[in-house]
Amino acid sequence: xxxxxxxxxxxxxxxxxxxxxxxxxxxxxxxxxxxxxxxxxxxxxxxxxxxxxxxxxxxxxxxxxxxxxxxxxxxxxxxxxxxxxxxxxxxxxxxxxxxxxxxxxxxxxxxxxxxxxxxxxxxxxxxxxxxxxxxxxxxxxxxxxxxxxxxxxxxxxxxxxxxxxxxxxxxxxxxxxxxxxxxxxxxxxxxxxxxxxxxxxxxxxxxxxxxxxxxxxxxxxxxxxxxxxxxxxxxxx
Amino acid sequence: xxxxxxxxxxxxxxxxxxxxxxxxxxxxxxxxxxxxxxxxxxxxxxxxxxxxxxxxxxxxxxxxxxxxxxxxxxxxxxxxxxxxxxxxxxxxxxxxxxxxxxxxxxxxxxxxxxxxxxxxx
Numbered sequence: 001x002x003x004x005x006x007x008x009x010x011x012x013x014x015x016x017x018x019x020x021x022x023x024x025x026x027x028x029x030x031x032x033x034x035x036x037x038x039x040x041x042x043x044x045x046x047x048x049x050x051x052x053x054x055x056x057x058x059x060x061x062x063x064x065x066x067x068x069x070x071x072x073x074x075x076x077x078x079x080x081x082x083x084x085x086x087x088x089x090x091x092x093x094x095x096x097x098x099x100x101x102x103x104x105x106x107x108x109x110x111x112x113x114x115x116x117x118x119x120x121x122x123x124x125x126x127x128x129x130x131x132x133x134x135x136x137x138x139x140x141x142x143x144x145x146x147x148x149x150x151x152x153x154x155x156x157x158x159x160x161x162x163x164x165x166x167x168x169x170x171x172x173x174x175x176x177x178x179x180x181x182x183x184x185x186x187x188x189x190x191x192x193x194x195x196x197x198x199x200x201x202x203x204x205x206x207x208x209x210x211x212x213x214x215x216x217x218x219x220x221x222x223x224x225x226x227x228x229x230x231x232x233x234x235x236x237x
Numbered sequence: 238x239x240x241x242x243x244x245x246x247x248x249x250x251x252x253x254x255x256x257x258x259x260x261x262x263x264x265x266x267x268x269x270x271x272x273x274x275x276x277x278x279x280x281x282x283x284x285x286x287x288x289x290x291x292x293x294x295x296x297x298x299x300x301x302x303x304x305x306x307x308x309x310x311x312x313x314x315x316x317x318x319x320x321x322x323x324x325x326x327x328x329x330x331x332x333x334x335x336x337x338x339x340x341x342x343x344x345x346x347x348x349x350x351x352x353x354x355x356x357x358x
Contacts, residue, residue, distance in 0.1 A: 025321045026248065029341045033254045036346060040261075053250050103249060 131202030160225035302333035315356035
């Protein structure tokens with residue numbers, strides 16, 4: 001890699017890290033307030049609710065911190081191996097369900113056909129999909145459940161997270177990158193709550209697996225997806 | 238009759254916390270997580286004060302402050318901003334009708350009620 005490319009890469013990652021530090025302010029503020037509220041005179045039901053929110057908020061913040069940390073450490077040596085995408089998606093839906101339920105939301109897995117094994121790193125793929133899920137929770141509307149979908153087409157498998165919320169701009173990725181680079185405090189997208197640092201981190205993690213991340217804009221929301229290669233291992237048997 | 242406070246906070250759980258704190262001090266609380274919906278609700282209910290964060294979609298938070306200043310009746314409603322932005326200064330927000338700026342990274346629940354009480358005095 002040329003020196004200039006390496007410098008550019010490290011700049012990108014440090015900018016992302018700084019943006020993530022800023023983004024983490026929001027859940028940390030919430031954690032602190034929830035912690036202070038636990039010291040008030042409250043009934044058991046309220047105490048349990050606050051404790052659950054503390055746990056779920058810290059888990060969400062930790063997911064973002066871990067993703068950015070992985071991007072910053074550029075763990076491109078993580079092994080790629082044949083994995084079952086349905087199993088990964090089930091685990092992700094299982095992990096996100098308590099957070100969604102606590103917000104009065106739901107996330108479901110939809111699989112249309114028999115899905116072949118694919119080549120990926122399980123840990124990275126989980127993190128990419130968790131990033132999409134966190135994004136969908138905070139950008140989508142509350143009326144309809146978020147759908148995680150798996151489709152296979154030829155030698156590719158596409159895993160998508162479909163949300164129903166405000167439309168996203170056609171140049172979302174460019175806007176997010178520009179926003180993060182400028183350390184702008186307010187989101188540029190037409191969707192509130194978060195800056196998109198989590199989405200950018202997810203895209204960088206997918207790049208570490210040499211996968212493509214994309215976005216389909218719908219009239220009533222968006223699908224963020226990752227395209228992965230089907231494993232050829234079975235065909236060799 | 239208790240006074241009504243409008244809370245505009247994009248984070249549902251942080252909004253719940255503000256609501257609980259204010260209701261615990263005897264205020265009625267109206268809620269929204271969206272500046273566009275907020276303007277209609279403020280028009281309909283004429284709250285005594287507004288507690289809000291600034292980071293919404295696009296220029297949402299600042300846009301709402303602009304909108305509030307555009308009408309004689311809503312311009313009189315005192316606004317309290319809760320923000321974790323370290324560079325934000327009250328002097329910059331005062332032209333938008335903001336009376337108090339609370340640093341959400343260090344605030345105590347009593348800071349919120351104290352700010353509301355002071356702007357209503």
